[in-house]
Amino acid sequence: MTQTRRERLHDTTREEIKDAARAQMTKEGTAAVSLRAIARAIGMTAPALYRYYSSRDELITALILDAFNALADAMLNAYDHAPANNPLDQMKAVMIEYRAWAVAHRVDFQLIYGNPIPDYHQTPEVSALTALASARSFEPLVRATETAIRMELIVPPDEYVNLPAEILNPLKTQIERYGYDISPTTFYLVIMAWGHGHGLIMLELDGHLQPIVGDVTTLYAHRVNDLLRQMGSTVRE
Amino acid sequence: MTQTRRERLHDTTREEIKDAARAQMTKEGTAAVSLRAIARAIGMTAPALYRYYSSRDELITALILDAFNALADAMLNAYDHAPANNPLDQMKAVMIEYRAWAVAHRVDFQLIYGNPIPDYHQTPEVSALTALASARSFEPLVRATETAIRMELIVPPDEYVNLPAEILNPLKTQIERYGYDISPTTFYLVIMAWGHGHGLIMLELDGHLQPIVGDVTTLYAHRVNDLLRQMGSTVRE
DNA sequence: CGTATGATGTGAACTATGTTTACTAATACA
DNA sequence: TGTATTAGTAAACATAGTTCACATCATACG
Known part of the structure; x- marks a missing residue:
């Protein structure tokens, strides 16, 4: 070294x-x-x-990897700074940080989740790395959600506990593959939250949301709180 | 002519x-x-x-407007072909079509909702047109949702009826501005559905979803049904 | 019918871009 | 001190969007 x-x-x-x-x-x-x-x-x-x-592509690859890691760091940091014994607050903090980082680093976020750059081609090794970094970003949310369910701060409604086989099986496969110690319900809820937050963020970044709802920060926070309620949070805000 | x-x-x-x-x-x-x-x-x-x-930009503008109109047509068509007296099925049909069109016309969808094309600059007049076309896309969903609530096929939980002022006021302003005949609750629920569906679609198009959940069509349909339940659908599937 | 007009197309040229090659200047290490 | 490596340059090639001068040819009019 x-x-x-x-x-x-x-x-x-x-x-x-x-x-x-x-x-x-x-x-x-x-x-x-x-x-x-x-x-x-x-x-x-x-x-x-x-x-x-060695090329423009390699430079872009470096930028993409940096962005992925910075996002993962930011989300882990938000998780670490939330009250350790309160998984619900941890979940909120991580979800809020997802948007906050995207808004504060629009370009890097677009680099990760936006259209591919023209003529830029990713090697399979790089794809593997980004997939890993992407998974790392959401580990805090997964962990907080799993803990919340185990502590019964979240008691998911039956729909999310008894998932239909065609939904359940792929989730189980994925959990086994990565050796996670979480329930399929946790996984499903995280995907639900991720999809929802991600959509609002993308619409905001494209300028579709602000003209409709005014202050997007307020709406997003409201949606996050409501998501926890939908998941079966037993604690009223 | x-x-x-x-x-x-x-x-x-x-x-x-x-x-x-x-x-x-x-x-x-x-x-x-x-x-x-x-x-x-x-x-x-x-x-x-x-x-x-007259330029590359003008060509791209034409492509973008075409895409917006095609999406709006597709969603209106889905609405029209759903059972007329069943707003819940109409809502489902429109939401499903949103993803189906995006997947079938990835490029056009990216043109609308993806990263801006490099060096492409939109004139304000064009922005106004696209905003209009975008609104037109979601008119069917808005109408179906409003009808469902009026027919009490959807009875939204209290959280969506008594929205906090900081959420409610911008929505009211927007509704007045366009002269819509809908409740703020309808508007909020549509934004919720739009955000959620949009996020899942974006993640799918970027290849983040399929490796996790296997068949995205199944997951999306499941999410759409669950969204209706969350909105307070009184009809069990 | 013949002619002028305007639309449609071409080729050359200008400024950009990413990339490769041949070359030079500076630096680190034996 | 000498030599091998590194850092940088300038020139060149193919690509791009765009403009200009020019040719062609169908249409419309006198």
């Missing part, structure tokens, strides 16, 4: 390039990542960038 | 250009619309396209 001076400088420049790319995406959109523009911004010529990233 | 032969040919070519553009997007992604490639595909040179669209 000992880095030579050269390696340190190299890494610094790699970060500088990513920062310039992010700045550019923020201004012009995720798809507008231009090597030549990045080079101009940091006072180099375009071919020099190839000393740091 | 009488068209000369020339105008007819002109319109035909405009359609041919759009078709080529759609074919290209389907193959290479929404952002990869290339005038030169379109020209090649239909046996012309790129500058010739400027006789039909």
Whole structure:
């Protein structure tokens, strides 16, 4: 792990390039990542960038992985800072943070969950990494939900306990595959919450929600609270 | 409305250009619309396209408006073909169609709800048109929901009837502004359903859902049925 | 019927882009 | 100090959107 001076400088420049790319995406959109523009911004010529990233695709891959990890970190952090003995508050905190991060880092969120960038092609190894990072983002929510159910702070209605076989079986398979120690009900509820939150966030980012509901923060918080109620939260707000 | 032969040919070519553009997007992604490639595909040179669209942006605008209208038509059609006296089935049909259209027309759906295309800039007039088309898409769902509530096929739980002021007021404002004849509860429930369905669809299109739940069609249908239950449907499936 | 007009198309040119190649300048290490 | 590696450049190639000057040809009019 000992880095030579050269390696340190190299890494610094790699970060500088990513920062310039992010700045550019923020201004012009995720798809507008231009090597030549990045080079101009940091006072180099375009071919020099190839000393740091073997192609535009590799640079974009680095940005995507960074974004995934930052989101996962943010959600884990929200989980850690919520009251440890209160899984319901943990669930809320993580759900709220999902949107907060998306709004505060629109570009990175679009990089993860938006349209693919034109001409960008992901290698299978990278897909595996992003899938892992994606799963890591929602581990806190899964854990909090499972705990809430075990503590009977959430008593899910029968619909979510006795799931029909065609829904139940794939969930079971997935749980076994990853060796999770959770019930299919937990898994189903998390997917429900994820889908709901994700949809509201996407609509907000595309500008479809704000003109309709005014303050989206308020609506989102209300929806999160209501989601817990729908899940069978036994604690009134 | 009488068209000369020339105008007819002109319109035909405009359609041919759009078709080529759609074919290209389907193959290479929404952002990869290339005038030169379109020209090649239909046996012309790129500058010739400027006789039909004054720029790449204007072509993309045409594609976006087409997509919006096609989605609205599809949802209205689903509404019309559901049993007229059964608003619950109408609601289901429209929600199911929303996903079905998105999956069958991924590219057009991304054009509407995905990342903006790089360097594409929308004029305010176009934004107004798309907002209108977007509203038109969800009119059937709004109407069916309002009817279901009036017929007491849906009796929404208290949470959705007595909405907190900070949620209620923006909804009321919006309803007045468009002169809709619906209750804020209807509006809230539609936003809830829209957000939920939209999120699941986006996750599916990005490939995040299928590996987790296997058959997404089954999960989505299950979620739609459960949404009606959450809204307070008095009819058991 | 012949002619002028306007629509339709082409090819060259301009500014961008990502990428490769050949070359130079600087740095680190023996 | 000498040498191998690294960091950077300039030139070149193919791609893109767009503009311009020009040719062609069907239509409309005198």
